[in-house]
Amino acid sequence: MTATPAAAQTAAAPRFSIIVPAYGVEGYLRDCLDSVLGQSFRDFEVIAVNDASPDACGLIMDEYAAKDPRVVAVQLEQNVGLGRARNEGMSRARGTYLVFLDSDDTLLPGALQAISRRLEENGDPELLVFDYARTHWDGRITPNAKRKVLTTSPEGVFRLEDHPELVGLLQVAWNKAYRRDFVERWGFTYPSGYYEDTPWTYPVLVAAESVCVLDRVCVHYRQRRQGSILRSRSRKHFDVFDQYELVFAFLDAHPGFDRWRPAMFERMSHHFRVIERSPGRLPEDARAEFRARRVEVERRYRPAGWVETGGGGSAARRAARRLPAPLRALARRVRRVPGRVRKALRASVLAAYYRAQRVLPVRKDVAVFAAYWNADYACNPAAVHRKLLELSPETKTVWVLKPDTRNRPPEGTTVVRPGSFGFWRAMARGKYFVNNVNFPTAVVKRPGQVHVQTHHGTPLKRMGVDLIEFPVGQGTLEMTSLMERVDRWDYSVSSNSFSTAVWDRAYPAEYTSLDYGYPRNDVLVNATEADRVRVREALGIAPGTTVVLYAPTHRDYHAAPRPLLDVEHFAERLGEEFTVLSRVHYFNLGSGSGALAGAGVVDVSGHPSVEELYLAADCLLTDYSSLMFDYALLDRPIVVYANDWEVYRATRGTYFDIHDEPPGHVVDTEGDLLDVFLSGRWCDDTSAKARTEFRRLFCEFDDGRAAERVVRRVFLGQEVPPVELPEGRPRRSARG
Structure with missing residues (x-):
């Protein structure tokens, strides 16, 4: 054109x-x-x-x-x-x-x-x-x-x-x-x-x-x-020769600019050598060919009387910059544990044991799982684990768990404690690693090992390196160490294209995004009315009762957990036809800030399955928790209680404004919250329309087969058909 x-x-x-x-x-x-x-x-x-x-x-x-x-x-x-x-x-x-x-x-x-x-x-x-x-x-x-x-x-x-x-x-x-x-x-x-x-x-x-x-x-x-x-390994770097041919063709077409030939030749020669010498640009089998092409092009365009100039000493300078890293690491360990001889000795023994185990072959039939900083058998890793046992029962699985967790893996699964000899043996010898957070920074990824990051929610709040602008939200998270852990990822599981874009900018590394949906949500997509009835009966909920699941998220700006809603007063005002299931964030378990059980309130903070609570509920009441993105799959009403939105957004940061793209009614005061429920607006047409748009934007990948896709692609090496999206469904991106 x-x-x-x-x-x-x-x-x-x-x-x-x-x-x-x-x-x-x-x-x-x-x-x-x-x-x-x-x-x-x-x-x-x-x-x-x-x-x-x-x-x-x-x-x-x-x-x-x-x-x-x-x-x-x-x-x-x-x-x-x-x-x-x-x-x-x-x-x-x-x-x-x-x-x-x-x-x-x-x-x-x-x-x-x-x-x-x-x-x-x-x-x-x-x-x-x-x-x-x-x-x-x-x-x-x-x-x-x-x-x-x-x-x-x-x-x-x-x-x-x-x-x-x-x-x-x-x-x-x-x-x-x-x-x-x-x-x-x-x-x-x-x-x-x-x-x-x-x-x-x-x-x-x-x-x-x-x-x-x-x-x-x-x-x-x-x-x-x-x-x-331009820094990726590829034969496409040979294109640089054709582009400089165009530069000299321009000079040929305009002889009045001949005086610039030496300068252009110098820049060209320098550029060729940068590409040739830079690690990670040329495939090994292409280096000799590139060098030969460079020599030929330089010979053709070298100005008369050209004298090669060049500096030296770069290799010597690089060598001079090498520092005794092992000595630095040892010094750091010594500083961290002064006087704690027993602990230091055990740490040294474990480190030596881990190094010794890494000399042994990787076991191709071993998969290691963990979730929520080893606190539970739950979430996407648990769903992938169960599907792996079904599709590949010969695979030996290991779960990393702290003592006294809410859930335990199926019988036959090896359980190891974090930091134990069994843990380090699994880290050294396993082939597959699945987690919804990260394994410790000290873990060394060996050739042939495969890491799958499943994440644990669609991010409304800022994550990863996007937290750099929000020191309160970042807390003690050290970005360089975080990126060392992220560099181990081979796969990142995503529940929607919005999340895919967020993970790309929040965790910048060379991994493959598996746009398959969240494995933990398969149960929601595939659930029947019989499943709903079973869960409600197990919770002791009377037939005809309207169940509201109240599940707030964590506040980084609170020095200690504190109630965000007077749940008992809220339940009392709703009346006998409502039951409120109250579930605190897992960060706050055991903090003494759990929901109080009273008339119309059931504390389900210790319930082993949040997915079962979703099935039991007629409505989700939350604030900024990622639970809303999962619960929306059930196409049931959601109410957002955003009484501290401006503070939350200023301290944690968010990718979009929940008021602009809500899953249902958004209220800012406890009075408005009561009015939404008492007036019946919590389940009105306005709520349904907002929920429909929310589902269209954020529930695009979940079709009930996410766990199967992950297992077949990662563990079995099988081709997996992509998720079929409804025609015209938009793909979203992260908003700053």
């Missing part, structure tokens, strides 16, 4: 056309678009190009376009790659200047105003170069390593000859503003390929007759912990 001609510009044309191509970034796209739309400078359009992304990117773009006329959503039917997606955006641009923004990056507040002001001050040059900073998963922000190139640039407008150091900046599209008539006059477009920025960046710099610099950080360049696509 050809670009709109410059003559088509009118007085109504925006100052900037900001082009945002997207593929597979639903967890970050909202942050990106919000950073643009929230700018104080308003004269721009956003051209968001969905490059046939398999996730919710297209839906998010349509949503933003429907709300803000400055957003144009372009939906490509086929994936064309970053370069061609940018071209599609350029072809629709009307702005005086083009600005590119990658869909997982963000503009800083005031950036567009600063860019516009600098352009005006310098008579609207053809090119403006501005600064950026890198943002890391752990909250660090690091400056541009080449920022001195900007701070030492000439004042006002200049050409590349006046400041050739600009060619040493990172080869990216998004650190510049380009006057659109300049781009169109030269016919600049992006090629396809892995390194599409290279033949765009250098010709643009060479051709621009008027350049100015803005020494201000305008973009936060997100460093995905998984690494960029």
